[in-house]
Amino acid sequence: MTLPKYDLHCHTTASDGSLAPAQLVERAAGQGVEVLAITDHDSVAGLDEASEAARSHGLVLVSGVELTALWGRQVVHLVGLGFDRHADSLQRYLVRLEDMRRERAERIAHKLQQRNLPDLLPDVTARAGAGQVGRPHFAAALVAAGVCENEQQAFKRYLGPGKVGDVKMPWPAMSEALEMLHGVGGLGVLAHPTKYRLTFTRLRSLLNDFVKAGGDGLEVSYSGIKPDHQREMHKIARRAELLLSAGSDFHHPGQVWVELGRFMPLEENGRHVLERLL
CATH class of the missing domain: 3.20.20.140 (Metal-dependent hydrolases)
Structure with missing residues (x-):
C-alpha cells in the first residue's frame, strides 16, 4: 500500500x-x-x-x-x-479529564501566588477559551505579566518537571x-x-x-x-x-x-x- x-x-x-x-x-x-x-x-x-x-x-x-x-x-x-x-x-471519560485539568489549573495558580506572583488564573482561563487549559497557557500568561522573557524560560523556572507549577494529578x-x-x-x-x-x-x-x-x-x-x-x-x-x-x-x-x-x-x-x- x-x-x-x-x-x-x-x-x-x-x-x-x-x-x-x-x-x-x-x-x-x-x-x-x-x-x-x-x-x-x-x-x-x-x-x-x-x-x-x-x-x-x-x-x-x-x-x-x-x-x-x-x-x-x-x-x-x-x-x-x-x-x-x-x-x-x-x-x-473526557469530561472527567476536563474537570481534572480545571482543578490542576487552580492548583498551579495558587502555588504560583504563594511565590508572590500575580493571580494568573483569569488570564489563563481567557487564553484557553473553550479549549482545554494546560501549562502552555500559564507560560504565555507569565510572559504577558512580565515575569518571564519567553515561554521556554517560564517552563524552566516555574512549570517544568520538579518546578512549583509541576502539579501532579491522578490521571x-x-x-x-x-x-x-x-x-x-x-x-x-x-x-x-x-x-x-x-x-x-x-x-x-x-x-x-x-x-x-x-x-x-x-x-x-x-x-x-x-x-x-x-x-x-x-x-x-x-x-x-x-x-x-x-x-x-x-x-x-x-x-x-x-x-x-x-x-x-x-x-x-x-x-x-x-x-x-x-
Missing part, C-alpha cells in the same frame, strides 16, 4: 494550539496533507468544525485525541485514532485509557516516546507494559527525534509487533521544523497504522 501524505498528531485552539480547527485543516491542505488527525489534549471539541473544513478541502479527517495517562507515576500521552467521537463512554492509568479507546473502536498509539526523558531501559519497560495493556502503535517520527533514536524506535516497534505512526505535534505557525505533514517514517507494508485506519 502506497501511503498518502499524512499527519496524525497536531493541535488546535481546542487545547493548546493557536489555529482554529478549520484554519489548521486549511494549512494542512496547503502543505499537501491528504489524511489528517487532529489530536487535541483530552478533547475532541474541534472535530466537528474540522470535519466540515476537511470536506471542503477534499482531505480525509481521522478522529483523534491525545490522552493524558499514567504509567506508574510517569505521565505519558496516548494518541487515540479512528474512534467513534460521539460515543457516550468517550464523552464521559487515568495507561491501561484504562487504552481500554476506553478500544471500547469506542479506536487504536491507541504511544506518543513521542523519546520525549519522556527515560533511559532506554526504562523506555523498553514502558513499551513492554504498553503492549501488555493492549497498545496498538508507536510514534516513530515526530519533531525533535534524533535519527538514531528513530531507527531504534523502528526496531522496537518491529520486535513488539506495534503499528507505526507519525505526526508533527504541530501547535503554532512559524516553526518550520514542526510543520504539518513533515514527519513520516519509512514505509513498511502491513505495519502502518494508516493501513488499519483506511
